[in-house]
Amino acid sequence: MAKFGKKYQDAAKLIESGKLYASQEAMELVKKTATAKFDETIELHVRLGVDPKYADQQVRGALVLPHGTGKTQRVLVFAKGEKVAEAEAAGADFVGSDEIVQKIQGGWLDFDVAVATPDMMGTVGRLGKVLGPRGLMPNPKLGTVTMDL
Template structure:
């Protein structure tokens, strides 16, 4: 097991591993335990009572955080003609079609989110095997396959985050930076939890939100009482 750094060890002393904190307490603690020299990202980890092996128990979607993530997001848009012009005008960082596909096939990934107009999905499908595992494949469920490219770009730049349950039934999503005001982190937290609760599949049985925790990039996880998440 990797040896934990001095900062992590010091931070872990402040956190009681047996306590389930309220969201406000956890956010205050996570900011105290983020001791790295850079502006650490604060991540939310939610274990859900779903079995992601079943298609009817998938949890996936996107939500615009009221205060963004604190990260500058580079948006790539697969579009042609008027839609390409619209994407450029809306502030997309990269716009194109076949030439971008060729670039990505050669190993270029200088973007964070990919958007595509529906008529471009045949072209984008050629690199699905490469984009899919990196979570970069445009998807109608997350609003990244659309003819309304202007809205898609604006939402992403404003702080839209995608959430998706992984193989272990956990959702990992950034909710901001250590430098954020505690209230802003709390509002982002509530917005995201609200979206996850709304996204509960009808096929999910029993307790849906099993465990919730927040952690900074280099800090320890802080457990939150699942019954207090939307207080």
């Protein structure tokens, strides 16, 4: 029989085995039973009842955490015309069009997120082989191809 430490045994007394907890109650219980000296990770499993082999039932998306992840993102915006000034006012780190495309083709990838306006997607499309495998390609489904910068 395995022996458990005192902290584990104290935490195990707070949890009823086999009971399904409501999400709010479960979060409170997780915080009470946390003993590590670092920020612990919580894993959530949800049964959605969808069949992923059908395209209309696939679940995917992106979200923004309410307090962020603590990491600052370097944002690149592909835009031209008056959208350049709008992107700079919104706080983009790098803004441009054809000159940025040439820079990326030369090997520069010093950014975390790429956003593009729809009129620039023809130009940005040439970078698919470079940006796609790294997950940096602007995508309308994720909201990174938009007129609202």
